[in-house]
Amino acid sequence: MADPMYRRIAEDLRRQIESGKLAPGSQLLTELELRDEYEASRNTVRDAIKWLITRGLVETRPGQGTFVRLLVIPFVTTLTGEPETASGGEGHTYTQEVTATLRLPESSPPDVGIRPADPVMASELQVGEQTEVISRHQQRLIDGTLWSLQTSYYPMRFVVQGATRLLQATDIVEGTVAYLRESLGLEQAGYRDKIIVRAPDENETRFFKLPDDGRVSVIETRRTAFDDSGTPMRLTVSVYPADRNQFALNVGKVPAEVMDPQSADSPDESAASDTTK
Amino acid sequence: MADPMYRRIAEDLRRQIESGKLAPGSQLLTELELRDEYEASRNTVRDAIKWLITRGLVETRPGQGTFVRLLVIPFVTTLTGEPETASGGEGHTYTQEVTATLRLPESSPPDVGIRPADPVMASELQVGEQTEVISRHQQRLIDGTLWSLQTSYYPMRFVVQGATRLLQATDIVEGTVAYLRESLGLEQAGYRDKIIVRAPDENETRFFKLPDDGRVSVIETRRTAFDDSGTPMRLTVSVYPADRNQFALNVGKVPAEVMDPQSADSPDESAASDTTK
DNA sequence: AACGATTTGTTCGTATGTATC
DNA sequence: TGATACATACGAACAAATCGT
Secondary structure, eight states: OOSOHHHHHHHHHHHHHHTTSSOTTOBOOOHHHHHHHHTOOHHHHHHHHHHHHHTTSEEEETTTEEEEOOOOOOEEEEOSOOTTSOSOOOSSHHHHHHHHTTOOEEEOOOEEEEEEOOHHHHHHHTOOTTOEEEEEEEEEEETTEEEEEEEEEEETHHHHTTOGGGGSSSOOTTOHHHHHHHHHOOOEEEEEEEEEEEOOOHHHHHHTTOOTTSOSOEEEEEEEEEETTSOEEEEEEEEEEGGGEEEEEEEESOOOOOOOSOSOSSOOOOGGGGGGO | OOSOHHHHHHHHHHHHHHTTSSOTTOBOOOHHHHHHHHTOOHHHHHHHHHHHHHTTSEEEETTTEEEEOOOOOOEEEEOSOOTTSOSOOOSSHHHHHHHHTTOOEEEOOOEEEEEEOOHHHHHHHTOOTTOEEEEEEEEEEETTEEEEEEEEEEETHHHHTTOGGGGSSSOOTTOHHHHHHHHHOOOEEEEEEEEEEEOOOHHHHHHTTOOTTSOSOEEEEEEEEEETTSOEEEEEEEEEETTSEEEEEEEESOOOOOOOSOSOSSOOOOGGGGGGO
């Protein structure tokens, strides 16, 4: 009896949801009905619902009601190329991976521009802060919903050296890695990724249609690509909503992944967390 | 005047925090004082504070007050070994990496047991569900605070074949990768990592002392290691609180990382999110 | 197109509980 | 122990969104 009332109501509803008694997509009783059901005040019921919202179990729609959230099938992005393959070649893996999972990918036309380097860009590309760099921005959708935002930055010197298509707002179908090799003889020798989980900013919240309470975080990957001399030649910053994306990477000799539509997501309650057994 | 009052109060406080007018660690006015300050009710002020809490900007301490949160220096885990090195050898990289960044690492003694395989374990280790597997669980601390929980699972056949130390609750100092090579002649040829961001469960919330509102998510990595024949030999599930961990990976030929104590964390507001320029 | 019914969202006031110093 | 500060809970009123008539 230690737990506060709103908590007990929330736990009770959570049990009903996780047991399947309340199916995904189904509507909960209204706040007034729950008030009678639990003999609490409407505000207390609302506190319980807020608790469920923060945990991603339900969502409210003004004027309609409260609903059990549908679960989404996460999309997996593989961060490494084929292990035994020569380095590089991660250009057009996106559509490959997506179509392989029978889903419909789209990319917006690139949004190209020149902008001064912020601290992250300057540090990764090893240029001075405020130095102008080329930026190429794209949005990626799967099955019609927004999946990621991606911006690549290149040093300005590439354009001077002849890679003029970097500044054109058209897709470089063969991939910029191949384009830079053909146009400048620049070989991508490897890359370093940094993976960061953080709260979405306002743009991202709007763009991905995330709940505006900052509950869903985004995953930001920063890929710095290097040429053979170890000079950074590209920085690609990608932002993925954490509720519909997963990542994978292969190191060394790894067998092909077996397709199983499981081990996917939330009702996990397993694995490494058995601290208090 | 479109925004609700609690929102306007929250935004105002957010501005003060982000501009540095309210320094990290400093105390906000009390709810009663803020009520007078903004000429709202205490409940409305509390709604504003809740909004700031879910965004990780402030924290409340019962009996004390509301405080601007301190930012923590994230710890970076590199998921790949040295690129040009032969595969394998990721055994004791943990202490290496931590000490390299001048921080104090600790590992709890392993918590060893036998347990039936859950769906994830069964799928990754390619054993039947409910089959018994060996589990070795460890906690990792840095500078005295909890950084990660880790559990490795091995098929039972390894013990029968002679790797009996897997079942002893003592540290295998040379690393289990080396131990399995020495005792069974088993060579780890590669591994596959899956990276998932999800809400913490109750154990994890307690253990990492996370705010109990599920705002901070955890990063779960599942590493499946394979021998030369492509047979899975180990599954390691690690759970990291997302607010103090980052990940990195190197592919191909990559220069040594330059040490710069920047480009770290939250007040980012940069990069790929320029959707609405 | 307008209206009313329903449902969630916001705001207020108030009282009492619990944690900290 | 008392004072202070946040936490929980109740009741009430009106606003805003949605849907069917």
